[in-house]
Amino acid sequence: MAAYAITNNERVEAVLLEVFGTSDDEEDDFKQHPRINGLYHCQTAVSDKLQEAVIKGVAAEGWFTDADMNQAMRFGTLPVWATNLANTLPVHLFTKQIRSRQPVFDQLTANVYEPGEGICAHVDLHKFEDGIAIVSLGSAAVMDFTFGSCHERLLLRPGDVLLLEGDARYKWQHGIAAVAIEEFGGEHNQRGQRTSITFRKLVRES
Numbered sequence: 001m002a003a004y005a006i007t008n009n010e011r012v013e014a015v016l017l018e019v020f021g022t023s024d025d026e027e028d029d030f031k032q033h034p035r036i037n038g039l040y041h042c043q044t045a046v047s048d049k050l051q052e053a054v055i056k057g058v059a060a061e062g063w064f065t066d067a068d069m070n071q072a073m074r075f076g077t078l079p080v081w082a083t084n085l086a087n088t089l090p091v092h093l094f095t096k097q098i099r100s101r102q103p104v105f106d107q108l109t110a111n112v113y114e115p116g117e118g119i120c121a122h123v124d125l126h127k128f129e130d131g132i133a134i135v136s137l138g139s140a141a142v143m144d145f146t147f148g149s150c151h152e153r154l155l156l157r158p159g160d161v162l163l164l165e166g167d168a169r170y171k172w173q174h175g176i177a178a179v180a181i182e183e184f185g186g187e188h189n190q191r192g193q194r195t196s197i198t199f200r201k202l203v204r205e206s
């Protein structure tokens, strides 16, 4: 039988490809940031189809029907579209302690940014555990990471996922400048409407 001719390595690769649908190129996108410990920028990790489903799911929640509303939070059982999204996140990159907790996430924040809007540099509240995931949808935007005099910038495109743990979560601040147009890598990024979905886990009070 043909299967017996496959070497062990080939068989392992074939199984990995079937389970994770990944290739070496894609794995490169999932490397930890070279200068920010605990930061993973997973480019185009969310398929176009799932991005569309999530945008529809957010719209169906009716959170942003009032033009003044730009942030919504959910705790506990998350909506089905959010659970579907959370289940696709590359949480295997997190430490064992984070990725094996049950559930990995029990809170979400949806933020909607109109062109020219941003979010001030901050560290997420300590009432949330380590291990935070941010999914970018809609327009691209530059996120700034700052720690003392260190400054790093990342261009977040639709479908990108950021994973923050350790230093990236507790030491570095993250924020988005309130500008309508910005430069990145010698190109201009004209902001459109951007939505982000952040997943976290509440610290359990004992």
Ligand SMILES: O=C(O)CCC(=O)C(=O)O
Residues within 6 Å of the ligand: 109, 111, 119, 124, 134, 174, 195, 196, 198
């Ligand atoms: O919009 C983003 O990408 C970041 C959102 C964020 O940092 C937060 O809600 O704490």
Ligand SMILES: [Fe+2]
Residues within 6 Å of the ligand: 122, 123, 124, 174
């Ligand atoms: Fe944040």
